[in-house]
Amino acid sequence: MLEDATVRKVLTAALATGGEWAEIFAEDRLTHNIRLEDRKVEELVTGRDRGAGVRVVRGTSSAYAYTNRLDEEGLLEAGRIASAALRDQPGAEVRDLTRREPGVIHAVKIDPATVERAVLAEYVRRADDAARSFDGSIAQVVAGYGDIHQKVCIVNSDGFRTDEDRIRTRFVVQVVAIRDGVVQTGFDGPGRARGFELFDEFPPELVAKNAAERAVAMLDSKPAPAGEMPVVVGQGHGGVLFHESSGHGMEADLIAKEASVYSGRQGQKIGVSNFNGVDDATVEGAWGSFQFDDEGTPAQRTVLFENGVCTDYLTDLIRSRQLGQNASGNGRRMSYADLPIPRMTNTYILPGTDDPDEIIAQTPKGLYAKSLGGGQVNPVTGEFVFGVVEGYLIENGRVGQPVRGANLVGDGPGVIAQIDAIGSDFGVKEGICGKEGQGVPVGNGAPTMRIARMTVGGTGGQL
Amino acid sequence: MSETLERIVERLAGEATGSEGVEAWAEQVTETTVRAFDGAVESLTSASSEGVGVRVVTGGRLGYAYTADTSEAGLRACLEEARANLDVSSEDAGNVLPAAAPIEPLDGLFDADQVDVGPERKVAFALDLDERTRSIDPRVTKVETAVYGDAVARVAIASSAGVRGAYSITQAYGYAVALGSDNGESQTGFGVDAARGLDGLDPKRIAHEAAERAARMLGAKKPPTRTVPVVFDQETAKSLIGVLVAGLSAEAVQKQRSLFAGKLGERVGAPGLQLIDDGRLLDGFGAAPFDGEGVPTQRRVLIDDGVLQGFMHNTASAAREGTTSTGNASRGSFKSTPGIAPHNLFFAPGGKDQAALIAQAGEGLLVQDVSGVHSGANPVTGDFSVGVSGLWFRNGELAEPVREATVAAHLLDILSGIVEVGSDLRFSAGSIGGTSLLIGEMTVAGT
Numbered sequence: 066m067l068e069d070a071t072v073r074k075v076l077t078a079a080l081a082t083g084g085e086w087a088e089i090f091a092e093d094r095l096t097h098n099i100r101l102e103d104r105k106v107e108e109l110v111t112g113r114d115r116g117a118g119v120r121v122v123r124g125t126s127s128a129y130a131y132t133n134r135l136d137e138e139g140l141l142e143a144g145r146i147a148s149a150a151l152r153d154q155p156g157a158e159v160r161d162l163t164r165r166e167p168g169v170i171h172a173v174k175i176d177p178a179t180v181e182r183a184v185l186a187e188y189v190r191r192a193d194d195a196a197r198s199f200d201g202s203i204a205q206v207v208a209g210y211g212d213i214h215q216k217v218c219i220v221n222s223d224g225f226r227t228d229e230d231r232i233r234t235r236f237v238v239q240v241v242a243i244r245d246g247v248v249q250t251g252f253d254g255p256g257r258a259r260g261f262e263l264f265d266e267f268p269p270e271l272v273a274k275n276a277a278e279r280a281v282a283m284l285d286s287k288p289a290p291a292g293e294m295p296v297v298v299g300q301g302h303g304g305v306l307f308h309e310s311s312g313h314g315m316e317a318d319l320i321a322k323e324a325s326v327y328s329g330r331q332g333q334k335i336g337v338s339n340f341n342g343v344d345d346a347t348v349e350g351a352w353g354s355f356q357f358d359d360e361g362t363p364a365q366r367t368v369l370f371e372n373g374v375c376t377d378y379l380t381d382l383i384r385s386r387q388l389g390q391n392a393s394g395n396g397r398r399m400s401y402a403d404l405p406i407p408r409m410t411n412t413y414i415l416p417g418t419d420d421p422d423e424i425i426a427q428t429p430k431g432l433y434a435k436s437l438g439g440g441q442v443n444p445v446t447g448e449f450v451f452g453v454v455e456g457y458l459i460e461n462g463r464v465g466q467p468v469r470g471a472n473l474v475g476d477g478p479g480v481i482a483q484i485d486a487i488g489s490d491f492g493v494k495e496g497i498c499g500k501e502g503q504g505v506p507v508g509n510g511a512p513t514m515r516i517a518r519m520t521v522g523g524t525g526g527q528l
Numbered sequence: 529m530s531e532t533l534e535r536i537v538e539r540l541a542g543e544a545t546g547s548e549g550v551e552a553w554a555e556q557v558t559e560t561t562v563r564a565f566d567g568a569v570e571s572l573t574s575a576s577s578e579g580v581g582v583r584v585v586t587g588g589r590l591g592y593a594y595t596a597d598t599s600e601a602g603l604r605a606c607l608e609e610a611r612a613n614l615d616v617s618s619e620d621a622g623n624v625l626p627a628a629a630p631i632e633p634l635d636g637l638f639d640a641d642q643v644d645v646g647p648e649r650k651v652a653f654a655l656d657l658d659e660r661t662r663s664i665d666p667r668v669t670k671v672e673t674a675v676y677g678d679a680v681a682r683v684a685i686a687s688s689a690g691v692r693g694a695y696s697i698t699q700a701y702g703y704a705v706a707l708g709s710d711n712g713e714s715q716t717g718f719g720v721d722a723a724r725g726l727d728g729l730d731p732k733r734i735a736h737e738a739a740e741r742a743a744r745m746l747g748a749k750k751p752p753t754r755t756v757p758v759v760f761d762q763e764t765a766k767s768l769i770g771v772l773v774a775g776l777s778a779e780a781v782q783k784q785r786s787l788f789a790g791k792l793g794e795r796v797g798a799p800g801l802q803l804i805d806d807g808r809l810l811d812g813f814g815a816a817p818f819d820g821e822g823v824p825t826q827r828r829v830l831i832d833d834g835v836l837q838g839f840m841h842n843t844a845s846a847a848r849e850g851t852t853s854t855g856n857a858s859r860g861s862f863k864s865t866p867g868i869a870p871h872n873l874f875f876a877p878g879g880k881d882q883a884a885l886i887a888q889a890g891e892g893l894l895v896q897d898v899s900g901v902h903s904g905a906n907p908v909t910g911d912f913s914v915g916v917s918g919l920w921f922r923n924g925e926l927a928e929p930v931r932e933a934t935v936a937a938h939l940l941d942i943l944s945g946i947v948e949v950g951s952d953l954r955f956s957a958g959s960i961g962g963t964s965l966l967i968g969e970m971t972v973a974g975t
Contacts, residue, residue, distance in 0.1 A: 103783045105618035108865055111593040111609040113602070116577060126568060131575040133596050143575075150572045150647070186616040205784045241785050241908060248787070248909045289913075291936070291973035292753045322565065324672045324707060324714075404571055438903035441915070445672065445707060445716045448932055450915030452903030470911035472904040472934045520750070522904075522913050522934025522973040527753065 083153025160224030251280030289471030289523025295431035301492025304509025326447035346410035411508035417487025447477035488513035544688035622844030628690035642725035708742035717741025757892035812872030814959030874961030
C-alpha cells in the first residue's frame with residue numbers, strides 16, 4: 066500500500082519537532098453488508114473506506130493526525146500536523162525498516178469478494194425460512210451477513226513494518242416471537258476471522274434455529290427474581306462475564322492511571338485454584354484474532370489468571386514502556402481515524418474439570434443464565450452489569466421455569482472470587498466491544514460455571 | 529478536496545438514466561480532540577475526512593454504496609456498485625426518493641468564530657479542566673480523563689428528484705471523569721457540557737459536576753432489595769428516553785418490533801406527560817434544516833397528555849403507509865442508508881427542580897449512573913432492567929450513597945408511573961434532552 070521511501074519521508078517529517086518515535090497506520094477496507102427483514106432483502110451495501118493516521122509519541126503523550134488521502138502529499142501533511150504539537154529539536158531518527166513476518170496465519174478458503182451477490186441474498190432468505198418454520202409464533206426475522214477485507218500497513222520509526230490482510234465474516238439472525246400478546250426476542254451471531262467458509266461451520270439454518278429457539282423458550286417466561294442467589298452461567302457465556310468483570314480492568318491504560326480495581330493486584334490470588342484465564346489473539350480464525358495488532362506488535366497469548374492468581378496486564382506500546390512490561394499485542398483501533406488503546410482480543414476462561422450437568426444438579430436453588438447479552442463495566446469501581454437474554458430458575462438441581470428481564474450486577478474481583486465450579490466444556494461467543502467510542506471485534510469464551518452468590522435484578526420479587 | 533461537496537453530489541445525481549432515481553449524500557468533517565491527564569496532554573488528534581454515499585432506486589428496488597475515494601474513478605465505481613447491489617434487493621413500496629420541498633434555513637448551527645480557534649486554546653481548555661476538577665474536593669485528587677473535542681462539518685445532498693441542500697455546523701464539547709478516593713476505595717463522577725463553540729463551554733460547571741458526583745459516591749454500599757420511588761437525574765433520564773426511541777419509529781411498528789404498535793391514540797404515559805421531538809431547536813445537536821434525505825425538519829409532539837400522537841417517519845416508512853415523511857430520516861454517516869431517528873427528543877419540562885422532586889417522594893433512590901442499558905433494556909419487549917448507582921434519600925433529603933444495585937420495570941409501566949418531570953431540561957450532546965424524572969415506584973434490587 067505504501068512505498069518505503071514515502072514512509073521514511075513522512076516519519077522523518079513527523080519526528081522533526083522532538084518526538085521519540087513516530088508511526089504510520091494506513092488501511093484500505095472493502096465491506097459488504099446484506100440485510101433481510103420482513104421477508105425482504107432490504108439492502109446490500111458495498112463500502113470502500115481508506116485512510117492513514119500519523120502518530121508522534123513522546124513519553125505517554127501522543128499527537129495524531131489522519132487523512133483520507135494515501136498519496137505522499139496527504140501523508141506528509143498529516144505528519145506535519147501531528148509534529149506541530151511538539152516544539153523541540155529533532156531527537157530521534159527513522160531506523161532501517163525490517164518487515165515483520167507473521168507468527169500465525171488465519172487462513173481464508175473462500176474470499177468473500179468472489180461470492181456472487183445472489184448467493185448472499187439466498188443465504189439470508191434461507192435463514193428467514195428456517196426461523197419462521199421453527200415455530201408458528203415467529204413474527205419477524207432480521208438476517209444479516211457482513212464481511213470486511215481490511216488491508217493494513219503499519220510502519221514505525223523504531224525500524225519495523227507490517228503488512229496484513231485481515232478478512233472477517235459474520236452472520237447474524239434476530240427473531241421476534243409473539244404469542245398471546247407476549248413478545249420475546251432471540252439472537253445468534255457467529256463470526257470468524259475467516260472467509261465465506263464461515264457457513265460450513267454455521268449454516269444459515271443453524272443460526273436461525275438458535276435464535277428462534279431462544280425467543281420461543283422465553284415466551285413462557287415469568288419475571289426474573291430479585292436479590293442475591295447462586296448463578297450458573299451457560300457454556301460460552303461466562304466469557305462475556307470475564308470480559309466485563311476482569312478484562313477491562315486489566316487493560317494497561319487504566320492500570321497506569323491507577324484507575325482500575327486491578328491496579329497493583331498482580332501476583333495476588335483472587336480466584337479459586339483452578340481458575341485460569343487468557344487473552345489470545347493467536348487462536349486460528351477466531352473473531353478477535355489477527356497477525357499483528359494495530360501497532361504492528363505480533364499477536365500473542367497473554368495469561369491473565371493462572372491458578373487463581375492475577376498475572377499479566379494487556380498493554381499497547383505506550384503503556385508497556387511506561388509500566389516496564391512486555392508489549393502484549395493488545396494495541397487496537399477501530400480505524401485509521403482512531404488512536405490505538407489497550408483492548409482485548411479473544412478472552413477466555415479455560416475449562417476446568419467439573420461435569421457441566423453436575424454443576425446444575427448440585428445447585429438446589431438459583432438462576433441458570435443460559436445466554437447473556439452484552440454488558441458494561443466501570444473499571445474504577447469494578448462494578449459491572451449485563452443482561453440475561455435466556456434465563457431459567459434452578460429448582461432442586463433442575464432447570465425449570467424460564468424467567469425474563471434479569472440483569473446481573475457485581476464487582477470484578479468480587480465475582481471472580483465467588484466462582485466455585487468450572488465445567489469441562491467450552492464455547493465461544495462473538496461481539497463488538499466499545500471503549501472510548503471505538504468498536505472492535507472481540508471473542509469471549511468459557512465453560513459452564515457457577516458463581517456462588519451474585520445480585521440478580523428482576524421484577525419478580527425475592528427468590 | 530478537489531471539488532466542493534455540492535458539485536460532487538450534483539454530478540452524481542445527474543448520472544440518473546431513464547426511470548432510475550439517484551441520490552448522493554456527501555460529508556466533510558474536521559475534528560480535534562485533546563485528552564489531558566495529570567497535568568499533561570495525553571493525546572491530541574486532529575484530522576479531516578470526507579465521503580459520499582449513493583442511493584439508487586428503480587422499480588421499488590434499492591441499491592447503496594459508499595466511498596471515501598472522491599476521485600472521478602472512485603465516485604464512478606461507487607455508483608456502479610450501488611446499481612449492481614440494486615439487482616439483488618427485494619421490491620418494497622418504501623424504495624422511493626422524496627420529492628423536493630422548500631427548505632427553511634436554520635441560523636445558529638455554525639459559529640464562525642469557532643473555525644478560528646487554534647490548537648493552543650483547545651489544549652489549554654483540556655489542561656485547565658483537568659486542573660479545575662482536581663482542585664474542588666480533597667478526596668478528588670485525580671481525573672481519569674479531561675477532554676476537549678470539536679467538529680466542523682459540512683453536508684450536501686442532491687437527487688434526481690430535484691432535492692438540493694447543504695449546510696455547515698460547528699460543535700464543541702468538554703467532559704471530565706473525576707476519580708474520588710478514600711480508604712482504598714475509588715469512585716468516578718462524570719461532568720459534561722456542549723455548545724456550538726469553545727467559548728460557549730462552561731469548564732467550571734463540568735469540573736464541579738464531575739468532582740461532586742465522584743466524592744458523594746464514596747462509601748457506597750449495596751442497598752437492600754425494595755420497591756420505592758425512584759428519581760432519575762438529568763443525565764440518566766436520557767438513557768430511559770433513549771430506549772423509547774426505537775419503538776417510536778414507524779418502521780419498527782410496520783415490522784412488528786415496537787412496543788407502541790397498535791397504541792396510536794391510546795394512553796401510554798401518565799396524564800400531562802408530553803414527549804417532543806424538535807428538529808429546529810438550536811440547544812440540541814440534532815438540529816438541522818433538513819433530514820438525512822433532504823426533507824425539511826419540524827417540531828412534533830409525539831406523546832401529548834400521556835396519549836400517543838404519532839410515530840417518526842422517513843420517506844420509506846411513509847410511502848408504505850401512503851403518508852408523508854415527518855423529516856426524521858437519519859444518517860449515521862455517509863456509510864449508511866437513511867434510517868429513522870429523532871432530532872432533539874425530550875419530555876416537556878415541569879415546574880419543579882430535582883430537590884423538590886426528592887422532597888415530594890420522601891424516601892427512595894436518586895439514580896446518578898446507569899449501566900448495561902444496551903443489554904438490560906429491550907425496546908421490543910419493553911423489559912427494562914439496568915445497573916444503577918446513586919444516593920438513597922429519606923425524609924425528602926439526600927442520604928447515603930448506594931452501588932451495585934439494579935432497577936427494573938416494564939417501560940410502559942415506567943412511562944405511566946412518571947409522577948413529575950423536572951424543570952431542569954438540558955441538552956449536553958447527542959439528540960436527547962434530559963430532565964430529572966420522578967417515577968412512583970420501581971424495584972431496586974441489591975442484597
